[in-house]
Amino acid sequence: MTANTVGRLCFRNVNALAPMVRVGTLPTRLLSLDYGADIVYSEVSLSVEKVQVLETVDFVAPDERVMFRTCEKEKDRVVFQMGTADPDRALIVARLVENDVAAIDVNMGCPKEYSTKGGMGAALLSDPDKIEAILRTLVKGVSKPVTCKIRILPTLEDTVSLVKRIENTGVAAIAVHGRLKDERPRHPVHCDFIQAIAEAVSIPVIANGGSLDRVKAHADIEEFRKVTGASSVMVARAAMWNPSVFRSQGLLSVEEVMEEYLKYAIRYDNHAFNTKYCLCQMLRDKVESPLGKQLKSAQTNKEICEGYGLQEYYKKTQAELQARREAIQTNHNHPNQPVLDGDVTTMHVKFERREYPGEFSPKMFLLEWSRKENLEQPRYETVQRSQDRAFQSMVTMTGKKYRSTLWEKSKKYAEQASAIVCLRVLGLPEGRAGEEYSGLVGKRKREEKSNETPDEEDTTTYFGRRAAQELYKESSFSQAVFIAPLSHMGL
Numbered sequence: 016m017t018a019n020t021v022g023r024l025c026f027r028n029v030n031a032l033a034p035m036v037r038v039g040t041l042p043t044r045l046l047s048l049d050y051g052a053d054i055v056y057s058e059v060s061l062s063v064e065k066v067q068v069l070e071t072v073d074f075v076a077p078d079e080r081v082m083f084r085t086c087e088k089e090k091d092r093v094v095f096q097m098g099t100a101d102p103d104r105a106l107i108v109a110r111l112v113e114n115d116v117a118a119i120d121v122n123m124g125c126p127k128e129y130s131t132k133g134g135m136g137a138a139l140l141s142d143p144d145k146i147e148a149i150l151r152t153l154v155k156g157v158s159k160p161v162t163c164k165i166r167i168l169p170t171l172e173d174t175v176s177l178v179k180r181i182e183n184t185g186v187a188a189i190a191v192h193g194r195l196k197d198e199r200p201r202h203p204v205h206c207d208f209i210q211a212i213a214e215a216v217s218i219p220v221i222a223n224g225g226s227l228d229r230v231k232a233h234a235d236i237e238e239f240r241k242v243t244g245a246s247s248v249m250v251a252r253a254a255m256w257n258p259s260v261f262r263s264q265g266l267l268s269v270e271e272v273m274e275e276y277l278k279y280a281i282r283y284d285n286h287a288f289n290t291k292y293c294l295c296q297m298l299r300d301k302v303e304s305p306l307g308k309q310l311k312s313a314q315t316n317k318e319i320c321e322g323y324g325l326q327e328y329y330k331k332t333q334a335e336l337q338a339r340r341e342a343i344q345t346n347h348n349h350p351n352q353p354v355l356d357g358d359v360t361t362m363h364v365k366f367e368r369r370e371y372p373g374e375f376s377p378k379m380f381l382l383e384w385s386r387k388e389n390l391e392q393p394r395y396e397t398v399q400r401s402q403d404r405a406f407q408s409m410v411t412m413t414g415k416k417y418r419s420t421l422w423e424k425s426k427k428y429a430e431q432a433s434a435i436v437c438l439r440v441l442g443l444p445e446g447r448a449g450e451e452y453s454g455l456v457g458k459r460k461r462e463e464k465s466n467e468t469p470d471e472e473d474t475t476t477y478f479g480r481r482a483a484q485e486l487y488k489e490s491s492f493s494q495a496v497f498i499a500p501l502s503h504m505g506l
């Protein structure tokens with residue numbers, strides 16, 4: 016199977032890892048991709064705040080729990096699944112993650128009470144107006160493809176009618192778990208319903224629900240596709256038991272797969288409880304084996320590694336991660352030293368207004384330089400953390416990303432700090448006191464300047480209303496988002 020990993024994610028003719036709470040964390044997703052999955056869905060997530068950590072991007076809850084961890088390696092193929100019952104809140108979350116994922120999915124099939132009592136998951140199936148509102152808002156509001164995952168309704172007629180309404184919202188694909196809301200995983204999947212849906216709509220249908228009796232290995236995935244007439248297939252439990260189900264050359268032994276899983280868990284600092292949980296799912300009935308017992312008693316990733324003879328790998332990887340942390344720390348101590356954090360160049364920079372007495376801010380210098388060089392204008396993405404409402408901004412210039420490691424009191428200051436990082440790395444003037452005036456900011460700007468006294472918080476007085484509008488039009492996500500704690504989100 017080939018997923019279109021260039022440009023927008025394509026859902027036709029793909030094999031996908033299904034969303035699975037606790038199981039669908041980063042190591043499982045990366046391993047599934049290694050074995051041949053084209054697309055990987057995240058577990059259903061309630062995201063709150065974005066934080067860049069070493070090689071990963073984390074979305075964390077106010078209590079610091081990582082709700083969704085992702086990395087560059089899966090960026091073009093990971094679908095972020097959210098639980099929601101509110102179009103506006105869904106859009107806030109979608110905008111927070113959209114630059115780090117390939118698509119956004121809405122969970123409309125979870126039958127668990129914690130989901131349905133808030134009107135989310137399978138509860139949405141009986142509220143098609145709400146479904147339409149959520150999907151239309153997302154399709155209109157984000158730049159990435161939007162999909163949803165449903166269960167079937169009691170009658171074929173109602174199911175097809177719902178799916179047609181969903182198709183009309185502009186979603187890129189629809190995943191269908193071929194079971195009713197009240198059916199359990201042991202019940203057989205209704206392939207005939209999926210088939211009727213696939214015939215009724217023209218968007219790709221992703222068939223799901225075959226792990227119990229139909230999908231054991233890669234060849235069965237193709238068979239499931241044929242039986243359901245669907246465009247694509249999504250696999251949950253079979254991949255939870257052995258992610259090499261996606262491997263066209265055949266299944267690998269569970270022991271082999273567990274070892275590879277553990278390497279990813281160490282590499283990406285997966286929480287030990289989650290590592291244990293996922294490995295136990297793979298062990299299945301072997302949890303009472305010596306390996307299973309060792310696994311159960313382990314409390315840390317280090318102890319888990321001992322059972323698999325991976326102590327050396329653990330030590331080496333930890334040393335590498337430590338070296339990277341120290342490099343970032345060095346960066347804090349030596350502010351002028353840029354440090355690469357993943358694909359982002361970082362520096363320890365704070366925007367001190369008094370150090371920039373001139374009429375032109377670092378952002379203006381950068382903007383003017385991009386215009387002069389006929390480059391795409393700088394693009395700012397800003398996040399706000401919930402504990403102190405501080406802001407951090409990342410600027411993208413000629414495809415490269417720059418960020419200050421420090422948080423600022425306002426969005427504008429955060430953007431200025433990121434612009435300074437970019438200007439310093441590129442060796443360009445930034446308008447700091449004592450810096451020789453370079454004449455970079457053009458005559459046009461000086462002529463445009465009004466008689467107003469520039470207000471440090473008001474971008475429009477910096478470079479005229481029109482230029483400000485242009486800048487903001489160009490930045491895809493210049494509005495910072497404050498995401499309320501989970502309890503307030505109702506997600």
Ligand SMILES: Cc1cc2nc3c(=O)[nH]c(=O)nc-3n(C[C@H](O)[C@H](O)[C@H](O)COP(=O)(O)O)c2cc1C
Pocket residue numbers: 033034035036037038058059096122123124125164192200223224225226227249250251252253255
């Ligand atoms: C452990 C586990 C967690 C799951 N979590 C989610 C979830 O977060 N979101 C979702 O839409 N479905 C979730 N599901 C349902 C699966 O995505 C899938 O629809 C179901 O297991 C049927 O597919 P299968 O026969 O391939 O297992 C979960 C299933 C399992 C087994």
